[in-house]
Amino acid sequence: MGVIETLLGAPAAVIAWSLAAGFGLVVIAKLLGLIFLRGETVHRIGASLGDGEAVVSEWRSQSTFGRVDVGGEIWRATSTDNLKPGDRVVITGMSGLTVAVRKS
Numbered sequence: 864m865g866v867i868e869t870l871l872g873a874p875a876a877v878i879a880w881s882l883a884a885g886f887g888l889v890v891i892a893k894l895l896g897l898i899f900l901r902g903e904t905v906h907r908i909g910a911s912l913g914d915g916e917a918v919v920s921e922w923r924s925q926s927t928f929g930r931v932d933v934g935g936e937i938w939r940a941t942s943t944d945n946l947k948p949g950d951r952v953v954i955t956g957m958s959g960l961t962v963a964v965r966k967s
Contacts, residue, residue: 918952919948931962933954940964
């Protein structure tokens with residue numbers, strides 16, 4: 864015969880090429896899915912946070928520092944207002960990674 868055959872009777876080369884082609888199709892389908900089905904993420908940095916709204920997630924009483932939730936991201940915040948968790952605030956400025964807020 865001269866051709867190496869598998870238990871199924873098909874030449875090994877045919878099976879190898881079929882597996883390679885199938886694997887290639889799966890990889891291509893996965894890449895296309897990642898490209899076309901991904902959700903667009905809004906990234907806000909610096910000035911684009913300005914005049915945004917946030918919710919106080921953590922604040923110590925009589926403190927000028929705490930943490931606020933801005934669109935699902937937790938930011939360090941400072942304020943002269945007396946705030947408590949759950950308060951809605953407006954972002955008035957930013958210095959480094961700290962946002963300045965006031966009660967809305």
